[in-house]
């Protein structure tokens with residue numbers, strides 16, 4: 188791919204900007220005016236374009252509809268005080284998209300197509316990046332199989348697309364979670380480390396069961412013994428026990444390599460916080476709750492950045508976490524991350540890409 192990239196732009200004649208209420212944004216409901224599209228045909232990515240957001244023509248025999256050969260990403264663009272557009276760790280999302288793609292036999296998207304496609308789309312839809320404090324533009328790149336064929340094999344044709352969606356001031360309420368010991372999200376050798384569409388379909392049923400019982404989300408355990416805490420449905424999960432930050436390692440291939448997770452671990456070390464990447468057992472977690480040594484528990488992910496956990500259900504027993512102390516690690520690291528994302532402090536890590 189040494190050709191210079193040509194991205195054709197076909198602008199929408201009917202912007203939804205005027206009729207969108209930026210003061211009441213719920214996650215994922217409103218899609219901005221344009222979308223980026225690239226087609227994989229004859230062994231290469233081609234026909235790069237930006238067009239008005241709208242329906243696709245899909246043949247009912249489309250392979251993705253039947254077999255779920257599809258992967259996605261999620262990242263965000265923020266506005267700093269000067270009104271400039273900042274994207275947080277987009278290079279990490281680009282690499283992870285290709286790691287997910289590899290696992291699902293999907294051709295990788297070259298870095299320049301991902302980056303230029305995203306950059307152009309953000310330029311065209313820059314007015315969709317909210318100016319309100321705490322708001323941002325969620326970016327959803329995804330790749331899916333485009334063959335019309337009912338046989339099971341990797342598709343020959345694919346689409347790579349990027350959508351964006353303005354999201355609100357997402358100070359999530361502290362969540363109640365349930366430790367899941369019957370169903371599994373991932374197993375060793377499976378697809379848990381990939382942001383693959385099917386992983387999420389498979390987790391809906393157990394998650395809905397927990398929601399009916401009054402819990403917001405699950406804490407998944409390992410698929411083999413259900414003794415080790417892995418992660419939550421769309422977030423990695425971290426615990427502070429006796430002043431040490433503990434989170435599951437990513438070496439088993441059963442845990443999604445969260446970019447927020449990685450960022451929090453890097454910042455924790457810089458903040459002088461002892462860090463352990465190791466599996467916490469369910470009984471160790473229960474002991475820490477019973478003896479009052481569990482100081483904090485939280486999920487990490489692009490949507491909420493840090494989601495505080497207020498209650499954990501283990502084997503049908505609810506444990507309420509202690510009130511967060513002043514100067515709690517999760518509060519401090521959330522503020523530090525937000526300051527970096529909104530360009531309020533220097534970007535010492537090279538995490539910010541200016542559009």
Ligand SMILES: *Cc1c(COP(=O)(O)O)cnc(C)c1O
Nearest residue numbers: 421422423443445446447488489
């Ligand atoms: C996307 C995702 C996360 C969080 O990853 P970030 O890069 O921090 O947004 C964690 N777990 C699962 C299962 C995910 O899909």
